[in-house]
Amino acid sequence: MPRLEHHTLKRYESIWFGIAVVISLFLFVSVIVSFISGTYSAIGGGGGHHITGVTNGRLDPRNIAATPFAKPGLRENADGTLEAFVVAKAFAFDPPVLRVPAGRPVTIHVTSLDVMHGYEVEGTNINASVIPGQVASFTTTFGRPGSHGTICNEYCGTGHHNMLGRVVVEAPTPQAARPAGE
Missing domain, CATH: 2.60.40.420 (Cupredoxins -  blue copper proteins)
Incomplete structure (x- = not known):
């Protein structure tokens, strides 16, 4: 099996780093677009339970x-x-x-x-x-x-x-x- 040279490893590392950067940018842009378009999940919704004293699944x-x-x-x-x-x-x-x-x-x-x-x-x-x-x-x-x-x-x-x-x-x-x- 041939031994990989330093330049070859650096090229593979650069490719993987580039893929990670592209995925990170895609996720960041997706979250921003989701908030702008209003398609994100409602965190402070109005209910979900009909139980007296329970609001948003919580009680004191x-x-x-x-x-x-x-x-x-x-x-x-x-x-x-x-x-x-x-x-x-x-x-x-x-x-x-x-x-x-x-x-x-x-x-x-x-x-x-x-x-x-x-x-x-x-x-x-x-x-x-x-x-x-x-x-x-x-x-x-x-x-x-x-x-x-x-x-x-x-x-x-x-x-x-x-x-x-x-x-x-x-x-x-x-x-x-x-x-x-x-």
């Missing part, structure tokens, strides 16, 4: 009483949708056991009051980072009855290993029998 952890997180658990809205509110705090989930019906979509909202936590439901693809003052929301449907452990998968302090809970998926209750003719 010191004022949790003004939000639905003050009474965590599952609730059914007037339109029939299900929402669950979960609060992560040192070193527990509230509620420790979340009961949800099988076969119905449930939107789960999770927040933290103190430090960063994780919310993972074992045996599912539910895995969220829970940051103080922010609300992580996701909608899922549990297909069949059973019990799933919940764990904090972000180290949150000396009691981290005790931060366990459960999601209990219950069989749907049958609707009350309707009189004939209805």
Whole structure:
């Protein structure tokens, strides 16, 4: 194999440096054009959450009483949708056991009051980072009855290993029998 001379290496270095400069200029110009044309993402948007006390996905952890997180658990809205509110705090989930019906979509909202936590439901693809003052929301449907452990998968302090809970998926209750003719 022939040995590369100093002049040959300098030429390759110059070519790679030129490519890096062109890419950098392209990215810089793209960002400027994006801001001028108005196609950049809105950082200070107007909402995204319908939850009382939550603005732009954020809430004040010191004022949790003004939000639905003050009474965590599952609730059914007037339109029939299900929402669950979960609060992560040192070193527990509230509620420790979340009961949800099988076969119905449930939107789960999770927040933290103190430090960063994780919310993972074992045996599912539910895995969220829970940051103080922010609300992580996701909608899922549990297909069949059973019990799933919940764990904090972000180290949150000396009691981290005790931060366990459960999601209990219950069989749907049958609707009350309707009189004939209805």
